[in-house]
Amino acid sequence: MSILGTRVIRTEDPRFLTSGGVYTADVEDEQLAGACHVHFVRSAVAHARITAIDISAALEAPGVIAVFTGADLDDLPVPAPMMAGMINAQMGQPLLARDVVRYVGEPVAVVVTEGRYQGEDAGDLVDVDYETLPPVIDMRTATDADAALLFPAAGTNVAATMGDASALAADLFDGCEVVVSRTIVNQRVAPAPMETRAAAAVWEPDGRLTAWIPNQGAQGTRSSLAGMLGIDEAALRVITPDVGGAFGAKFGADPEHGVVCWVARQLGRPARWTETRNENLVGMTHGRAQVQKVTIGGSRDGTVGAYRIEILQDSGAYPRFGAFLPFLTILMAPGPYAFPRAEAVATSVVTNTTPVGAYRGAGRPEATAAVERAMDLFAAEIGQDPGEVRRKNLLARFTEPHLTAFGALYDSGDYVAALDAALGAAGYSGLREEQVKRRAAGDVIQLGIGLASYVEITGAGAEAGGPRENASVEVHPDGSATILTGTSPHGQGHATVWAMLASEELGIPVDRITVKWGDTDLIPEGGGTGGSRSLQQGGVAVQQASRELLDVARERAAAMLEANPADLVFEPERSAFEVAGDPDAAVPLAKLATEERLVVRTVFIAPGATFPFGTHVAVVEVDTETGKVVLRRMVTVDDAGTVINPLLAEGQRHGGIAQGAAQALLEEVVYDADGNPLTATFADYPFLSATEVPSFELADMATPTSYNPLGVKGIGEAGTIGATPAVQNAIIDALAHLGVRHIDMPASPQRVWRALQEVPAGKDA
Amino acid sequence: MQIELTVNGAPRSDEVEPRLLLVHYLRQRCGLRAANVGCDTTSCGACTVLVNGRSVKSCTMLAVQAAGQEITTAEGLAAGGEMHPVQQAFRQEHGLQCGFCTPGMIMQAAWLLADNPDPDEAEIRTGISGNLCRCTGYVNIVKAIQQAAGDMAAAAETQTGSPVAAG
Numbered sequence: 001m002s003i004l005g006t007r008v009i010r011t012e013d014p015r016f017l018t019s020g021g022v023y024t025a026d027v028e029d030e031q032l033a034g035a036c037h038v039h040f041v042r043s044a045v046a047h048a049r050i051t052a053i054d055i056s057a058a059l060e061a062p063g064v065i066a067v068f069t070g071a072d073l074d075d076l077p078v079p080a081p082m083m084a085g086m087i088n089a090q091m092g093q094p095l096l097a098r099d100v101v102r103y104v105g106e107p108v109a110v111v112v113t114e115g116r117y118q119g120e121d122a123g124d125l126v127d128v129d130y131e132t133l134p135p136v137i138d139m140r141t142a143t144d145a146d147a148a149l150l151f152p153a154a155g156t157n158v159a160a161t162m163g164d165a166s167a168l169a170a171d172l173f174d175g176c177e178v179v180v181s182r183t184i185v186n187q188r189v190a191p192a193p194m195e196t197r198a199a200a201a202v203w204e205p206d207g208r209l210t211a212w213i214p215n216q217g218a219q220g221t222r223s224s225l226a227g228m229l230g231i232d233e234a235a236l237r238v239i240t241p242d243v244g245g246a247f248g249a250k251f252g253a254d255p256e257h258g259v260v261c262w263v264a265r266q267l268g269r270p271a272r273w274t275e276t277r278n279e280n281l282v283g284m285t286h287g288r289a290q291v292q293k294v295t296i297g298g299s300r301d302g303t304v305g306a307y308r309i310e311i312l313q314d315s316g317a318y319p320r321f322g323a324f325l326p327f328l329t330i331l332m333a334p335g336p337y338a339f340p341r342a343e344a345v346a347t348s349v350v351t352n353t354t355p356v357g358a359y360r361g362a363g364r365p366e367a368t369a370a371v372e373r374a375m376d377l378f379a380a381e382i383g384q385d386p387g388e389v390r391r392k393n394l395l396a397r398f399t400e401p402h403l404t405a406f407g408a409l410y411d412s413g414d415y416v417a418a419l420d421a422a423l424g425a426a427g428y429s430g431l432r433e434e435q436v437k438r439r440a441a442g443d444v445i446q447l448g449i450g451l452a453s454y455v456e457i458t459g460a461g462a463e464a465g466g467p468r469e470n471a472s473v474e475v476h477p478d479g480s481a482t483i484l485t486g487t488s489p490h491g492q493g494h495a496t497v498w499a500m501l502a503s504e505e506l507g508i509p510v511d512r513i514t515v516k517w518g519d520t521d522l523i524p525e526g527g528g529t530g531g532s533r534s535l536q537q538g539g540v541a542v543q544q545a546s547r548e549l550l551d552v553a554r555e556r557a558a559a560m561l562e563a564n565p566a567d568l569v570f571e572p573e574r575s576a577f578e579v580a581g582d583p584d585a586a587v588p589l590a591k592l593a594t595e596e597r598l599v600v601r602t603v604f605i606a607p608g609a610t611f612p613f614g615t616h617v618a619v620v621e622v623d624t625e626t627g628k629v630v631l632r633r634m635v636t637v638d639d640a641g642t643v644i645n646p647l648l649a650e651g652q653r654h655g656g657i658a659q660g661a662a663q664a665l666l667e668e669v670v671y672d673a674d675g676n677p678l679t680a681t682f683a684d685y686p687f688l689s690a691t692e693v694p695s696f697e698l699a700d701m702a703t704p705t706s707y708n709p710l711g712v713k714g715i716g717e718a719g720t721i722g723a724t725p726a727v728q729n730a731i732i733d734a735l736a737h738l739g740v741r742h743i744d745m746p747a748s749p750q751r752v753w754r755a756l757q758e759v760p761a762g763k764d765a
Numbered sequence: 766m767q768i769e770l771t772v773n774g775a776p777r778s779d780e781v782e783p784r785l786l787l788v789h790y791l792r793q794r795c796g797l798r799a800a801n802v803g804c805d806t807t808s809c810g811a812c813t814v815l816v817n818g819r820s821v822k823s824c825t826m827l828a829v830q831a832a833g834q835e836i837t838t839a840e841g842l843a844a845g846g847e848m849h850p851v852q853q854a855f856r857q858e859h860g861l862q863c864g865f866c867t868p869g870m871i872m873q874a875a876w877l878l879a880d881n882p883d884p885d886e887a888e889i890r891t892g893i894s895g896n897l898c899r900c901t902g903y904v905n906i907v908k909a910i911q912q913a914a915g916d917m918a919a920a921a922e923t924q925t926g927s928p929v930a931a932g
């Protein structure tokens with residue numbers, strides 16, 4: 001029986017459950033003995049010129065080894081923003097602020113101490129004089145004529161534009177009986193992995209740097225760090241310890257990582273840094289942060305004729321991946337719908353806030369949120385059921401790739417089936433009946449049902465020649481095996497699933513297969529884990545390497561058995577080749593590895609990205625007197641092709657759904673008008689807890705893709721993409737009969753209550 | 766200050782700075798790094814340990830306050846080389862992903878079940894609401910605790926030959 005598709009429990013779990021993972025702060029290595037601690041002094045103001053920094057008192061404090069400011073790092077280049085050519089090149093971030101600070105939390109200086117507590121003490125003694133500058137906090141004011149410029153040399157606060165906003169078609173909605181337009185906010189949220197950022201760095205006597213950094217791909221982190229430090233990638237080894245969650249925010253390296261490495265070089269001594277949660281919430285990139293104007297038009301029979309989205313993206317103070325997010329939002333703008341006409345444009349601006357980066361879904365949740373809100377606005381306007389309006393406009397089932405107006409090539413899809421499956425699993429008609437009853441009775445607690453149909457892009461990659469990943473598989477003389485992968489798990493369970501894939505081919509038990517990743521000396525190439533790429537590229541590469549290894553082994557076995565290779569059959573139960581019809585003439589793989597290493601490295605090149613899809617149904621109760629929302633049910637269909645380990649695929653869905661629901665219900669990074677963060681601790685940032693969500697109901701659907709031999713697509717981000725608009729739509733649906741058409745996220749009691757108060761007169765039920 | 770205490774069953778005596786947090790004492794002085802620090806505000810519970818059998822967030826307690834107390838960390842939960850039923854159930858039900866919240870979460874779950882051996886889902890959710898997890902959406906954590914409760918009840922029944930009387 002095949003192991004693929006079965007609920008194999010994780011091989012990596014026992015140590016996490018007994019001794020705990022070895023995260024960067026836990027790393028013990030003799031090279032790190034006597035490491036100093038790096039403490040960052042961060043800007044307390046959003047926008048200011050630094051007029052003086054007095055470090056004298058800090059230098060006198062107990063345990064202080066050194067204090068460095070931006071001026072000390074003048075041997076380092078100011079890295080240009082990523083996405084060269086797309087992002088304004090004048091907007092690079094120095095590793096420590098030079099002359100000007102542009103957000104609260106920007107690193108200004110470092111205090112290096114013997115002990116960690118001493119750094120916190122001495123950091124308070126660094127005296128920075130600021131001459132405040134007018135801040136730009138609300139992205140909607142960033143392009144005002146009187147807005148301060150964050151980078152005067154750039155001459156603008158616009159970091160990037162996509163599409164031509166001046167060339168929008170005047171006639172896009174001609175012929176539409178109904179046109180609805182609405183500005184909606186996809187608010188800024190914090191990725192907030194449970195493990196904060198950290199680093200440990202040591203320069204070896206030969207001038208080579210070893211850096212332990214929690215990341216999503218050691219190879220990408222190596223490139224980022226080498227660029228920051230102005231060194232050759234070959235002079236740098238990045239090791240990835242266990243990583244306590246990342247969610248898109250641990251790709252590459254952050255300025256702080258570069259500084260820690262620089263300090264270690266400067267002092268000739270290993271250096272370590274582990275940030276506090278407070279630092280994490282102002283220093284790690286945030287996610288989402290878009291204001292979207294959606295316009296949708298169509299006929300009263302429910303057919304959409306045209307859709308437009310105009311995106312304003314807050315990049316934060318320094319353009320990072322966030323400035324690029326609208327590219328993905330535009331790519332996926334029409335979602336799963338067959339809109340005859342669609343337009344999308346975007347502007348990314350800088351503001352005096354924490355830089356924005358990738359967060360689980362990265363640009364695609366924003367696309368889905370916009371179009372799913374638009375569909376509901378349209379359905380409400382014409383008085384039709386949101387499910388019916390979706391069904392009427394979804395692309396019909398297709399098995400050959402479908403090219404959208406925005407250049408996305410959807411590999412395969414059956415969106416109506418996903419919608420029907422989700423509605424069926426939720427008991428949709430029964431829910432609507434219950435809703436009608438509560439509305440008729442004027443219940444204080446109203447029922448809301450929200451839908452979100454989605455299609456997303458996974459495994460896009462940017463490699464020339466197609467998205468790819470490498471793997472190597474080696475069988476050892478003792479019958480065990482080792483896999484090296486260029487992916488980088490941080491909770492996803494690659495150690496188990498990659499072993500399952502090799503076990504399926506090689507007949508070696510999963511618990512005898514070791515999976516290694518995250519050491520650039522051992523695995524120089526790799527794309528890491530993000531964009532839901534790992535299984536469909538890295539996992540497939542493991543399968544491919546295992547099959548190629550069998551080809552090599554077959555030749556060796558044939559020589560050993562003095563048989564024709566074509567006459568040999570591989571028996572997975574014995575992990576051995578045998579001569580067809582003569583089981584006694586057999587040789588196990590292990591024996592074929594005794595004379596010469598039995599190892600194969602391969603690269604799987606994917607024909608393109610894949611496009612998972614599904615439908616989420618959220619059921620909420622809303623207290624019409626207090627505005628309190630309770631999420632009662634989440635029913636989801638997430639079709640990511642073939643499922644290799646349902647236990648882990650469900651785990652990915654659960655986590656994504658929770659994060660997606662959290663954005664609709666609770667989470668928001670808030671700044672005051674001066675740019676002071678008001679959500680800089682877990683006491684203030686409303687991180688989702690167990691009491692705020694129900695157990696989710698998952699329905700299965702699996703349409704294999706033809707883009708890889710496993711038939712798999714990505715599952716890591718589906719939850720955030722579908723859940724957010726489903727929950728938001730449900731909350732508004734609960735109050736639709738009272739005239740409420742839209743409530744921005746998060747649906748705090750205050751915001752819901754206010755929406756009820758603001759219902760135009762005459763709309764009351 | 767000099768403190769004497771018991772950590773995972775072994776007596777210890779250490780000289781500590783009065784402001785040293787218990788979690789940092791455990792991690793730095795005892796080399797017990799299962800308990801993690803996930804926040805600065807006693808919000809996340811990644812550092813949860815048992816003090817005299819009761820769950821405590823070890824970032825909210827000073828090492829000196831632990832003098833004379835019995836501390837149990839995730840490293841000390843397994844007995845005789847066999848994982849505690851909570852640990853086994855977390856593995857069985859995929860109740861962990863990145864693992865960072867896990868040592869705190871299982872200590873909280875162990876205490877929760879010691880306090881209430883047969884909790885319903887709402888009681889479990891409330892019981893772990895001070896322990897944050899970003900990966901699992903809590904679904905499989907709840908399932909794991911339900912599973913552990915069942916396993917522990919069944920084990921108790923086997924041991925006594927009859928169902929354990931409530932209370």
